Amino acid sequence: xxxxxxxxxxxxxxxxxxxxxxxxxxxxxxxxxxxxxxxxxxxxxxxxxxxxxxxxxxxxxxxxxxxxxxxxxxxxxxxxxxxxxxxxxxxxxxxxxxxxxxxxxxxxxxxxxxxxxxxxxxxxxxxxxxxxxxxxxxxxxxxxxxxxxxxxxxxxxxxxxxxxxxxxxxxxxxxxxxxxxxxxxxxxxxxxxxxxxxxxxxxxxxxxxxxxxxxxxxxxxxxxxxxxxxxxxxxxxxxxxxxxxxxxxxxxxxxxxxxxxxxxxxxxxxxxxxxxxxxxxxxxxxxxxxxxxxxxxxxxxxxxxxxxxxxxxxxxxxxxxxxxxxxxxxxxxxxxxxxxxxxxxxxxxxxxxxxxxxxxxxxxxxxxxxxxxxxxxxxxxx
Ligand code: V47
Numbered sequence: 372x373x374x375x376x377x378x379x380x381x382x383x384x385x386x387x388x389x390x391x392x393x394x395x396x397x398x399x400x401x402x403x404x405x406x407x408x409x410x411x412x413x414x415x416x417x418x419x420x421x422x423x424x425x426x427x428x429x430x431x432x433x434x435x436x437x438x439x440x441x442x443x444x445x446x447x448x449x450x451x452x453x454x455x456x457x458x459x460x461x462x463x464x465x466x467x468x469x470x471x472x473x474x475x476x477x478x479x480x481x482x483x484x485x486x487x488x489x490x491x492x493x494x495x496x497x498x499x500x501x502x503x504x505x506x507x508x509x510x511x512x513x514x515x516x517x518x519x520x521x522x523x524x525x526x527x528x529x530x531x532x533x534x535x536x537x538x539x540x541x542x543x544x545x546x547x548x549x550x551x552x553x554x555x556x557x558x559x560x561x562x563x564x565x566x567x568x569x570x571x572x573x574x575x576x577x578x579x580x581x582x583x584x585x586x587x588x589x590x591x592x593x594x595x596x597x598x599x600x601x602x603x604x605x606x607x608x609x610x611x612x613x614x615x616x617x618x619x620x621x622x623x624x625x626x627x628x629x630x631x632x633x634x635x636x637x638x639x640x641x642x643x644x645x646x647x648x649x650x651x652x653x654x655x656x657x658x659x660x661x662x663x664x665x666x667x668x669x670x671x672x673x674x675x676x677x678x679x680x681x682x683x684x685x686x687x688x689x690x691x692x693x694x695x696x697x698x699x700x701x702x703x704x705x706x707x708x709x710x711x712x713x714x715x716x717x718x719x720x721x722x723x724x725x726x727x728x729x730x731x732x733x734x735x736x737x738x739x740x741x742x743x744x745x746x747x748x749x750x751x752x753x
């Protein structure tokens with residue numbers, strides 16, 4: 372690894388703590404966000420990343436399934452949710468969902484990432500039935516399903532506690548929860564970007580309960596809209612505190628705000644600089660998280676690749692069909708085949724390792740051959 376050169380004197384005490392393996396505080400986080408010396412921030416994050424994972428960079432073969440975009444929440448940040456009567460509103464039938472899933476399983480997906488709108492009419496039982504049906508049809512596939520926001524909504528419509536709701540989801544076959552809906556926990560920001568959604572405190576409570584009953588989850592942070600640097604640091608520190616308690620978070624994914632087609636379309640998109648800085652600061656503040664994902668869908672494959680040198684150790688994933696970011700104007704493709712993920716990782720001087728949702732390495736030779744080798748084959752020469 373190259374030597375660290377720091378041009379910003381305010382970073383010196385932060386660097387000393389990082390190199391000594393110490394925990395960073397709120398002021399350190401703010402210094403990292405404000406420093407003009409992005410390369411030093413990135414160097415420090417890469418130092419931590421290499422200490423944890425060496426050159427290994429994970430990726431997974433997954434499929435996103437968004438059962439419906441009908442949503443009662445009307446979050447200003449979102450371009451995906453619709454009223455049922457709005458143009459483009461959809462609601463897949465269970466048979467359509469199963470068909471997508473079975474195709475994904477045949478193609479070699481080992482994870483379904485399932486999130487959708489807060490549907491105005493469908494009962495909780497419908498979603499339990501969906502999960503039972505998926506589990507029955509696609510036994511080898513991990514179901515990473517429903518954000519804390521959806522869990523909070525299911526609890527409300529089913530008149531159950533959030534703990535009972537989580538227990539029912541687990542019993543039906545949910546294996547873990549994705550990290551979406553966290554946005555920024557601070558109430559000032561939530562009032563502006565997602566005022567009808569569960570509060571930040573509630574998101575954290577539901578995550579705590581999920582972890583307590585043995586459902587692990589991811590966590591996210593949506594940056595680049597109306598939040599301040601202090602509010603980002605506060606968000607990260609709250610996640611770190613909960614992780615100290617439960618150790619239930621698997622990975623953290625910083626998400627760049629995409630303004631197109633949202634009620635906040637006047638806000639400019641985050642720059643590449645902001646993307647790399649958020650990856651790096653997350654890596655440095657979240658010292659008790661094992662994994663930081665570079666989600667190429669929102670970063671672009673090029674920035675996601677560079678992020679592998681700024682603290683990220685995972686290039687998530689093949690994805691296959693993505694709606695939330697593409698409705699908000701993302702110009703990335705809707706999927707990236709496995710060989711391309713591997714090529715990007717190798718070209719960044721890293722070693723690609725296919726993982727499952729909980730970061731166990733995957734040995735494809737022990738699995739049935741997929742029908743779409745271009746998506747999952749190890750052997751394609753590129
Ligand atoms: O919850 C919504 C965000 C999330 C916009 O857990 C937007 O492995 C930007 O959570 N611009 C969904 N962001 C994506 C997500 C995710 C992605 C990849 C992996 C995992 C994981 C989780 O996207 C939403 C919300 O926070 N979002 N609208 C928008 N206009």
